[in-house]
Amino acid sequence: MKKINLLIAIVALSSATFPLAGCKSADISKSSQVLARVGDKEITSVYFERQLSELPESVRELSSHGEGKKAVLEGLVNRELLYEKAVKKHLDNDTDVLRKLEDLKKELIIKTLLQNELSGKVAVDDREVENFYNSHPDEFQRREEVRISQIVVPDQAKANEMMEKLSIKREFGELAAANSIDQPTAERNGDVGWFTRGKLPAELRDTIFKLGTGEVSQPIKMGNAYEIYKVTDRRSTSYEFAKVKDVIRAQLVEEKTQKELQKLVEGLKKETTVQLNEQMLR
Known part of the structure; x- marks a missing residue:
């Protein structure tokens, strides 16, 4: 997601530290929830952990302790500073930004729908993986x-x-x-x-x-x-089963996901009138 890439880029800018407790607002040093305050925006531990969980695994491992964890927090502070600057310039009402936000919202909602609809329908057990390996000798053994x-x-x-x-x-x-x-x-x-x-x-x-x-x-x-x-x-x-089983499992999950997705879409097409203007498309 672009959001994750942006956060990583901002974290990379966080080599310089600055005194967060020096804000004119109430001191947060005794808070058990607030990690940082940027103007009126509070960055809580819950928000921080959620942002950390959305980073790619390789980045998340480096950011889970010590200086890496501090860099993520400073990256979130930097992001809030940049966001506040953008809002002051009224970029939150920019037509192109609003259109992209609508597209992103639609993608996130669809992703959630698919997670709900396909959950439990695309499981692949060990026997399926081994059977696929044994039934495709030309792909794995010769x-x-x-x-x-x-x-x-x-x-x-x-x-x-x-x-x-x-x-x-x-x-x-x-x-x-x-x-x-x-x-x-x-x-x-x-x-x-x-x-x-x-x-x-x-x-x-x-x-x-x-x-x-x-x-x-x-x-x-x-x-x-x-x-x-x-x-x-x-x-x-030739590839030993142990070396390719995870690849096979991922392939079978993808195949099952596509089949279930196709069934879902075909069912929706029966419920809704869909028209394509192929002449205009050409």
């Missing part, structure tokens, strides 16, 4: 992977040019670096990395896995571009 490079060009003519140059033994990586319109892979001489069959787009799987190491595909039209692939390496790997 996992075939290929390393591929690509050249992506805008049209058939450019693709034909690349094939002609490859036919006279021009280096694939050199051509990718000089001609590919996919900038990230062009910078790596076309290297895309390692893929299992299942991780490749369906329209590429058979073509790429039929290639031997060092072989190059014919140009394949993908969207508005043409792509040429080369298999640069192959390997077969």
Whole structure:
């Protein structure tokens, strides 16, 4: 969430300390609830703990004691100071801000609805995880992977040019670096990395896995571009159940979540009239 990222950024600004007890307001040093006061705003221990719980786990561990905990408190103070400044400039009534707040409110409400509706429906037990592992030997016990490079060009003519140059033994990586319109892979001489069959787009799987190491595909039209692939390496790997069980569990939870979400949405569509203006969309 953007809120969390903002708090982390403000915490990072909190290297300098300042005397909170020096406020003209009532002294908070004897309070059992108030950790800080910024103007009229009090930062209580309950509020602090809630904000701490929303940080990513890695950050939360560093912020749960000592200087890390103090940095979070100072970050919250900084945030209140910045918020007060923004309100004085009437940014809380800015049209764009209000629109984004409405969108965020909608997302949070939907998230809460899904938590309530799907709770208990997407549990995955250990037997399911182990059965999935045993029933997918090609994915975990005899996992075939290929390393591929690509050249992506805008049209058939450019693709034909690349094939002609490859036919006279021009280096694939050199051509990718000089001609590919996919900038990230062009910078790596076309290297895309390692893929299992299942991780490749369906329209590429058979073509790429039929290639031997060092072989190059014919140009394949993908969207508005043409792509040429080369298999640069192959390997077969196996993963022990203990090393992949958490990954499998997460995958099964995601699959069940998507199925339940689809059922929920389809049920709602039966209760509500939904119209799409496809002509206008085109």
